[in-house]
Every structure is written in structure tokens, then in C-alpha cells.
Amino acid sequence: MIEKELLKRNLPNLLLMPNGKRVSSVKEWESVQKPYLKEILLREEYGKTFAPIEPKITSKLNAVDFSGKAVWEEIEFLFELGNKSHAVKTNLILPKQKSCCPVIIYINFRPDIPDRYLPVEEIIDNGFGVFSVCRGDIASDNASFDKLASVLISERDDETGGLLMVWAYMAMKMMDYLQLRSEVDKSKIGIAGHSRLGKTALLAAALDERFAFVFANDSGCSGAALSRGHCLGAEKLEHITVTFPFWFCKNYLKYIYCDDELPFDQHYLLALIAPRIVYVGGALEDTWADNDNQFLSCVSASPVWKLYNKDGLVYPNRLPLVGDEFMDGEVGFYLRAGTHYHSRTDWGICLNAIKKKLNV
Numbered sequence: 240m241i242e243k244e245l246l247k248r249n250l251p252n253l254l255l256m257p258n259g260k261r262v263s264s265v266k267e268w269e270s271v272q273k274p275y276l277k278e279i280l281l282r283e284e285y286g287k288t289f290a291p292i293e294p295k296i297t298s299k300l301n302a303v304d305f306s307g308k309a310v311w312e313e314i315e316f317l318f319e320l321g322n323k324s325h326a327v328k329t330n331l332i333l334p335k336q337k338s339c340c341p342v343i344i345y346i347n348f349r350p351d352i353p354d355r356y357l358p359v360e361e362i363i364d365n366g367f368g369v370f371s372v373c374r375g376d377i378a379s380d381n382a383s384f385d386k387l388a389s390v391l392i393s394e395r396d397d398e399t400g401g402l403l404m405v406w407a408y409m410a411m412k413m414m415d416y417l418q419l420r421s422e423v424d425k426s427k428i429g430i431a432g433h434s435r436l437g438k439t440a441l442l443a444a445a446l447d448e449r450f451a452f453v454f455a456n457d458s459g460c461s462g463a464a465l466s467r468g469h470c471l472g473a474e475k476l477e478h479i480t481v482t483f484p485f486w487f488c489k490n491y492l493k494y495i496y497c498d499d500e501l502p503f504d505q506h507y508l509l510a511l512i513a514p515r516i517v518y519v520g521g522a523l524e525d526t527w528a529d530n531d532n533q534f535l536s537c538v539s540a541s542p543v544w545k546l547y548n549k550d551g552l553v554y555p556n557r558l559p560l561v562g563d564e565f566m567d568g569e570v571g572f573y574l575r576a577g578t579h580y581h582s583r584t585d586w587g588i589c590l591n592a593i594k595k596k597l598n599v
């Protein structure tokens with residue numbers, strides 16, 4: 240049944256190298272195919288990364304108690320280049336009882352701690368630290384390219400990174416900072432995000448191999464979901480490239496009605512994260528995010544995990560049903576009841592699975 244669904248979509252073959260041969264080893268994947276696919280995605284969809292700037296980092300709020308269980312610090316990243324500068328505020332909350340803990344970087348819609356999408360106390364109770372930032376403090380979610388975007392970008396050409404790349408850049412700077420903290424287990428730093436920020440989380444994990452895991456909740460179109468063969472009611476390129484052109488590079492806009500003929504598809508993005516852990520989530524009523532196509536993207540990316548002798552997605556031979564949790568492999572997929580939201584149910588599914596995988 241799944242085979243039939245995939246045939247219908249006629250996806251570009253992940254493992255077919257530019258010389259016409261099929262990737263047969265990790266070495267070939269890492270040296271030839273992975274850089275080749277990454278180049279395509281950056282050039283045609285997300286845009287190129289930006290020149291590195293070393294931010295000046297200062298602690299604003301030092302070691303404040305958080306519910307008796309954790310320590311909360313407010314840390315500011317000041318980016319300066321030429322006559323432009325912008326400071327981004329972040330929140331680092333580390334559990335008290337652990338000397339070396341895993342940490343989840345979270346780019347949120349709002350700066351609140353905790354927030355309706357970010358249940359900090361529950362995450363701490365599960366043994367993880369949280370390092371969060373608000374997307375609007377990095378750059379406004381519109382075409383103005385202000386704040387950090389104005390520091391990173393002087394002029395936008397067809398391949399200049401869009402806002403998803405700006406937000407992902409900040410996540411990678413937060414990752415740099417965590418390397419300096421002795422309380423953090425550097426081998427267990429992950430990133431999570433919801434919707435447009437789930438797209439961002441996937442992009443950051445694809446670009447930065449220090450991310451050991453990623454949770455992308457309801458990330459949908461131009462995130463985890465395949466563009467080919469959208470299900471009824473799902474978001475298409477004609478929607479996203481018109482309403483949110485500034486999330487991408489300008490090149491992406493030329494594919495406006497070409498969902499089925501793209502020279503790539505979103506399983507490339509997931510595959511770049513192999514052999515690390517990627518959990519993709521959907522909500523039944525969120526047809527806009529195209530749950531079947533998120534699931535099929537996980538299926539189609541999985542052969543790359545197989546090259547590493549890892550499982551990829553472990554699933555039954557059918558499309559997902561509400562309540563499914565396919566969380567046994569390095570690629571996970573779940574479909575919960577309800578609407579577009581980053582809920583405690585989503586967090587619970589991902590945290591339980593990751594704890595088993597990473598021995599937390």
C-alpha cells in the first residue's frame with residue numbers, strides 16, 4: 240500500500256548520484272550525495288547560510304530559581320557588523336539535580352517562560368534543560384528583514400537565505416554557546432519547533448551536525464511534508480510562496496505552481512539529518528500540514544538511515560491513523576488527535592522516545 244502511494248508521487252531518488260550510480264556506502268553518501276542534495280536545497284529553497292559573526296554574550300539575569308527545580312538565566316547575544324547591530328535575548332533553564340544534562344533548543348512564537356507551546360516544567364522533570372528564544376526577537380516575521388536579519392543581510396539576491404535561515408542561524412549560535420557550558424551534555428543537544436519553527440528546526444538540524452535530535456511538530460509544507468501529491472486541503476507552494484515568500488530564498492518563488500515537478504522534495508531535508516534522530520509529528524485536524532505527506536517523507540528518507548545500519552522509520556504497511564506513534568527507529572512519526580498546536584501530548588511522545596534512545 241505504501242509502495243503505491245510512493246509510486247504515485249514519483250519522487251526524485253535520494254540515492255541516485257549525479258553520475259547516474261546509486262549510493263552504496265556511507266562514504267559515498269557523505270562525500271558525494273549529501274553535499275549535492277544540501278547544495279540543491281539551499282540554492283533553490285532556503286537560501287545560503289550567512290557569514291559567521293561572533294556575538295558578544297552577556298548574562299542579564301543570573302541564576303534565578305525556577306520552581307525550585309531549575310536555574311534560569313537570561314542570556315543576551317549581541318551581533319555587530321559594520322554600523323549595524325542587534326541584541327537577541329534568550330532563556331536558559333537547566334535542571335538543578337543533574338550535573339550534565341541534555342538540552343533542547345526551542346525557537347518559539349512568544350518569549351514567555353513557560354509558554355503554552357513550551358511546558359518548561361514538564362521538560363525539566365524529564366531531565367532536559369531548555370534554551371529558548373522568540374522568533375520575533377531574532378527578526379520580525381515579515382518582509383522587513385529587520386533586527387538580526389538586517390545585520391546578516393545587506394542585499395538579497397536569488398540565493399540569499401530567507402527568514403527560516405535567519406532563525407536557524409540563531410539556533411546554531413545558541414548551539415555554539417552551549418559548547419561552553421560544563422553543565423551541558425554536548426552529545427545530547429537537540430532542537431524542537433512547531434509549524435514554521437518546526438521547518439526551522441529541521442533546517443538547523445540538517446545544517447549543523449551537533450544537533451543529536453530534532454522534534455518537528457506540524458511543520459508541514461516546506462518542512463517535513465513532501466510537496467508532490469499533496470492531500471486534499473493541504474498547503475501548496477502557491478500558498479506558501481505567496482503569503483510567506485520572505486521565509487525562503489527568492490529562487491523558491493519560481494516553483495509556485497510546480498509542486499509535482501520540483502528538482503528536489505522535502506525527504507531530502509530529512510535525509511540530511513541522518514543518522515541522527517528526527518521525530519515528525521502531526522495532528523489529525525491539521526490537514527493544512529498534510530499528515531500523509533509528512534509520514535511518506537519519513538518513509539522516503541529512511542533508506543539513508545539504512546546505509547548507517549540504523550532503522551529509519553519503523554511502520555506498518557499503511558497510511559497513519561490517529562493515535563499512531565511510530566517511535567521505535569531513529570526516524571519517528573506520530574499522529575495525535577486535535578488541531579494545529581504544540582501540545583503537551585506532542586512533547587510527551589517525543590520526550591519518552593528520546594529518553595529511551597539517549598538513555599536519559
Ligand code: GCU
Nearest residue numbers: 434435436458459460474479
Ligand atoms: C501558516 C503557514 C504554514 C505554517 C503555519 C505556522 O499556516 O501556511 O506553512 O507552518 O502558518 O507556522 O503556524
